[in-house]
Amino acid sequence: MSDDSRVRFSRRFFLQQASLAGATAVAAPAGGLVSAVANAEPSSPVFVPEGAQEFSLKINGKSYALKLEPRVTLLDCLRETVSLTGTKKGCDHGQCGACTVHVNGQRINSCLSLAIMHQGDEITTIEGLGTPDKLHPMQNSFVKHDSYQCGYCTPGQIMSAVALLKEPCGKTDGEVRECMSGNICRCGAYKNILAAIQDVRGNYREAEA
16 A cells, blocks of 8 residues: 555544544534534535434533534544544443533533533533643642543543532542542552542632631
């Protein structure tokens, strides 16, 4: 195979085309809607599957006009359609927590929820939690306590930890572990993750007092 062929059929190219085949976003003429195919090559043919439905999602404060098959999960929509790849695909069965996002302030496993169900909801991903110049306190705490190793589970861990701040979770380490039990760290950084969460929770309680 020639070098040109290798470039043309790279893994990135394949994934881009596969995502377009499964879920095509439609740009709106006005109103602040963001096109989810803005990064696609203009000359790329766009295949719209039969049965795709038009709807919009509000993600990290931005509105996206989409045209997706009803079977597309929120996780695949985030990663493959709107290119928000911070939310990770782990087990794809709701058992590891890597895909955790917030919907109307509540944490959910995005691999278990259909994108089309969330029209009108406020969706927040790890990209919407903070910025490189102004991290969320939980993000800062994860850095401070070295609460990650490979980092793959970290976005989901942080999203669950932030949601936990407003949940009726007890103060003890054991209670926090129970509340975070839906998020798996295969590297085993649980001690550091717990330290990061408890550090922020202490400051959070003081601020509310």
